[in-house]
Every structure is written in structure tokens, then in C-alpha cells.
Amino acid sequence: MSHEPFETLAAVYAAGALDGDDLAQFEAHLPGCAECQAAVREAQDTLARAMLSARPQTPLPAVREALVRRVERTRGAGRRAWLTWAAATAVVAAVAAGFTATWVAVRYEARLGQMARETAAVKERLARNEAALQEQVALYRGAVELLRDPATRVVDLRGQGTAASASGRMIWNDAGGGHLFVAGLPPAPAGKTYALWTISGGTPRAAGLFGVDASGRSAHRIAPEVARGAVGVFAVTLEPEGGTPAPTGPIVLASK
Amino acid sequence: MGTPGGDLIRVMAAGDRDAFARFYDRYAPLVFPFVLRIVRDRADAADVLQDVFWEAWRGAAAYDSARGTPEAWIITRARTRAIDRVRAVRRRGETFVAPVDEATVGAPTPPGGDAAVRAEERQLVASALAQLSQAQREIIELAYYSGLTQREIAERLEQPLGTVKTRIRLALARLREAVTPT
Structure with missing residues (x-):
């Protein structure tokens, strides 16, 4: 390897931004290279x-004031005596430092790993x-597009039977399908789901299954293919999961 | 100019508290805006400054003029402590920040914000950096103030790693001209 790449690494190292293999490689090279030592020193001085x-x-x-007080206290204990003590215990301190360094390194590794996981x-x-927001935006955009068409109707649905407090609103276009917005509907019991029916001429046609969120709300899109011919009535029933070809369960919402 | 910084550190190492006071008086007003630029909070900056100069007092004996200037010695310490502080504050913050807010944490301050804050920010910017191009200044700030590594910078700027390394080197070369008295 030519020396040139090390000169770039020296600059990045001085800026504190070297990492990965580059860092390992440079730190292995640095102790034996007076040129790089000078480059790092120079770059650090420039940055400083x-x-x-x-x-x-x-x-x-x-x-x-706080610093000067602290400094006074270290003097009060007698710095020379402290130095003697420090020299006498230097070996012990070095061993302890070794252990501490290992301990800190291990902790740091763990900490870094944890931070990486948190970031992920x-x-x-x-x-x-x-993704959820985009889905919602797409849904609302569809509803707004539909509302632009003068042929689009807005139909209110009323809660029925046990779900009397529920309400719904259907934005419907005979050619473009529709959007059903529901509120106040209790979450469907286990093994059950809500089914929407479009009824024209007395014949119910399946228009999709949907669930509600914890607050009893739902927004359900009805594809244009489902809208075949003029619809008279909209109804929602509670059906077994997977749906049925014709309504079997109790009606929970219906338009007039 | 008085005693050179290196001599001050040597006298400090011998336990001279007046030398420490002179060292503080000379460097604290220079280091403080730097720390404040990184931690962006005056109380945090004061804490960091206290740690930095306390460490300088305790570590004066280890200073080796052959390994760097007094300025590099103190600023390296200040940078490490300041970035540690920012990370600690951020970690503490995470527990309280709602998920949605996290997306805006890294967002730049919108233009037209508090004029006083912006004026203060400008004062904290090292004047030598003003002589770099916008792109050079950005890369030095990401590395030195924000503490990002080369890979993180490459990811942030969506540039190849090799480009980032070269840009740092070129920015430093330009900075060297800016701080060299003519």
C-alpha cells in the first residue's frame, strides 16, 4: 500500500471521524510513522x-469560582504527599486501570450494541x-376524488339493534365504487367480521368484509367493480369470518 | 501575550494554582463558545467547561508538548466531553419523547425562527469556518461538532465513503490556510 491513503486517513483521524477498518489500520500504522504523527498533530492544531x-x-x-475552590482543596491535602502516594501506588493503579479499561470497553460495546438496536x-x-400514514392519505384522497363527481351520493347509515349507537357514512358513486366510514361499532367478536352489502332491487350483493379499530372506527374502500348498477340500500351485518354469499347475521347498520 | 500556554501547563503540573487561574482566564472564554456551539445550552456548557478545566488541572502532568499544542490539548478534551454530554442528554430525552416527535429531532431549525437565537448561533460559529465553502463547512461541522464518523457522514450526505474522506482532507487543507497568519 502506498503512503498516500494514510495522509487522507490522518486528516479524517484528526477530525475524529475515522471508524471501522480504516481506524484499525491507521492506528496500527501511526506509532511507526513520524510523517503521519506530524500530519495528525498539524491537523489537530489547525482544527483547534x-x-x-x-x-x-x-x-x-x-x-x-467553583473550579478555584476545587483546586484549593487538592492543594490543602498536600500535593507533594499526594504525588508520593501516587507513585507508591502506581503499580496498583496501573493494574486497576487495566481492569477498568477492559470493563469500560466491554460496557461500551454493550452500550453501542444496545444503541444500534434502539436506533433500528x-x-x-x-x-x-x-406506511400507515400513506395508506390513510391514499384512502382520503380516493374519497375526495369521488366527492368531486356530481354523481356521487353521500348516504348516512344508522345503527340497528344492539349497535344502535353506531353510525356510518357512505360516499357512493354507482360507477366509481365508494368509501364507507364507520364509528361507534363494537369490535367484532372472535370468529366474526363485519360485512357490507349493497342492495338493489331487493337483492343483496357482497361489498367486502371489514373490522373496526379499538375505538370502533373503520374506513372501508369499495372497489368500482362492486358497483354494478344503481344501489338502493346499504347494510352492514355481522357474519362468520371469511364471509358468506348472502347475509345471514344480524344487521348492525343500514341506510334508509 | 504573557506566558506561553505550554509553560502554563507545566507550572500547573507542579501544583501552581495561580497558573491554573491564568490558564483558565486565557482559554475558558475561547473554549466556552465552542462547547456552547455543541451542547447548545448554557447550563450544560458551564458544566462541561468545569469538567474540562478540572481534568486539565488533574492531567497537566501528562501534557507532552511534542504531541500537540496546548490549544489542541484543551480543545480535544472539550470536544469529547461536549459530545458525551449531548449524547447523554439525548438518551435521557428518548424516554420522554413521543415516537412522532423523534422524526423532527434531527430536523434543521426552520428559517424565520427566533431571531435572537439565530444571532447567538452566528456568534458561536468559529470565524475561521466562515472562510470555507458551504459544503466544506458542513462536513467539518458534522465531524467535529456533531461527532459523526465518516460512515455516518456518508450516509447523511448520501455520498460515497471515499468522497467523504477526500472532502474532509480538502476542507482541513483549506482551514489550515484560513488559520495561518499571512
Whole structure:
């Protein structure tokens, strides 16, 4: 390997941005290369001088006072005595430092792993949220498009029987299909689902199955293929999961 | 100019508290805007500054002028501590931030925001950086202020890793001209 790539790595290293294999490679190279040591030193000095070139701002005097008090305390204990003690225990300290470094490294690894997992989880959640939002936007856009057509009708559905407090609104176009919005419907019991029927001339035609969310709401799109001919009445019944060719269960919502 | 910074550190290492006070008085007003630029909160910046200068006092004996200037010595410490602080604040924040808000955390401040805040931001920007092109300044800020690694920068800017490395090197070369007295 020529030396040229190391000169680039030296700059990135000085900026604190080297990572991965590049970092390992450069750190292995650096101790034996006076040229790179000089390049790093020079780049770090450049960065330091640049970073210190903002307009000076004196921090609050309290910071200085607190530091000076702390410094006084280290002197009070006798710095020379402390140094002697430090020298005497240097070996012990070095061993302890070794253990601490290992411990910190292990902890850091774990921490980094955890952060990576957290980041991945957040990304996944954002992607899910975005997908859900886009789905919703598409749904509403479809409804708005439909409403632009003067032939589109808006039909109210009323709750029936046990679901008397439920309500629904159908945006319907005989040629373009429709959108059903439902509120106040209890979630379907296990093994059951809600089914929408379009009734023309007394004959019910299946127009899809749907569930409701925890708050009893639902938005259900009816494909244009389902809209064949003029529809007189819309009804929602509770049916076994998978649906049935003709309504069998109780009616929970119906238009007049 | 007084005693050179390197000599101040050597006297500090010998336990001279007046040297520490002079060291603080010389460098704190320069380091403070830098730390504030990274942590963006005056109370946090004051905390970080205190840690940085306390470490300088404790670690003065380890300073080796052959390995770097006093400015590089103090700024490297300040950068590490400031970025640590930002990450710690962010981690604490995560528990309280609703999922939807997380998407906006990294979003840039909208133009036309608080004029006073923007004026303060401008004051914190190192004047040497103003001599770089917009793209060069951005890459140095991402690396040095935001603490992103080359791979993270490549991902953020949607550029090949090799391009990012070269750009950092070129930006540093330009910065060197900017800080070299003519």
C-alpha cells in the first residue's frame, strides 16, 4: 500500500471521524510513522485554532469560582504527599486501570450494541408509521376524488339493534365504487367480521368484509367493480369470518 | 501575550494554582463558545467547561508538548466531553419523547425562527469556518461538532465513503490556510 491513503486517513483521524477498518489500520500504522504523527498533530492544531476562533465569551464567574475552590482543596491535602502516594501506588493503579479499561470497553460495546438496536427499532417504527400514514392519505384522497363527481351520493347509515349507537357514512358513486366510514361499532367478536352489502332491487350483493379499530372506527374502500348498477340500500351485518354469499347475521347498520 | 500556554501547563503540573487561574482566564472564554456551539445550552456548557478545566488541572502532568499544542490539548478534551454530554442528554430525552416527535429531532431549525437565537448561533460559529465553502463547512461541522464518523457522514450526505474522506482532507487543507497568519 502506498503512503498516500494514510495522509487522507490522518486528516479524517484528526477530525475524529475515522471508524471501522480504516481506524484499525491507521492506528496500527501511526506509532511507526513520524510523517503521519506530524500530519495528525498539524491537523489537530489547525482544527483547534479554527474552533477557538469564535468571538470569546466569558462564562459565568460561578464556574471559575467553583473550579478555584476545587483546586484549593487538592492543594490543602498536600500535593507533594499526594504525588508520593501516587507513585507508591502506581503499580496498583496501573493494574486497576487495566481492569477498568477492559470493563469500560466491554460496557461500551454493550452500550453501542444496545444503541444500534434502539436506533433500528426507532427506524422500523418510523417506517411503519409512514406506511400507515400513506395508506390513510391514499384512502382520503380516493374519497375526495369521488366527492368531486356530481354523481356521487353521500348516504348516512344508522345503527340497528344492539349497535344502535353506531353510525356510518357512505360516499357512493354507482360507477366509481365508494368509501364507507364507520364509528361507534363494537369490535367484532372472535370468529366474526363485519360485512357490507349493497342492495338493489331487493337483492343483496357482497361489498367486502371489514373490522373496526379499538375505538370502533373503520374506513372501508369499495372497489368500482362492486358497483354494478344503481344501489338502493346499504347494510352492514355481522357474519362468520371469511364471509358468506348472502347475509345471514344480524344487521348492525343500514341506510334508509 | 504573557506566558506561553505550554509553560502554563507545566507550572500547573507542579501544583501552581495561580497558573491554573491564568490558564483558565486565557482559554475558558475561547473554549466556552465552542462547547456552547455543541451542547447548545448554557447550563450544560458551564458544566462541561468545569469538567474540562478540572481534568486539565488533574492531567497537566501528562501534557507532552511534542504531541500537540496546548490549544489542541484543551480543545480535544472539550470536544469529547461536549459530545458525551449531548449524547447523554439525548438518551435521557428518548424516554420522554413521543415516537412522532423523534422524526423532527434531527430536523434543521426552520428559517424565520427566533431571531435572537439565530444571532447567538452566528456568534458561536468559529470565524475561521466562515472562510470555507458551504459544503466544506458542513462536513467539518458534522465531524467535529456533531461527532459523526465518516460512515455516518456518508450516509447523511448520501455520498460515497471515499468522497467523504477526500472532502474532509480538502476542507482541513483549506482551514489550515484560513488559520495561518499571512
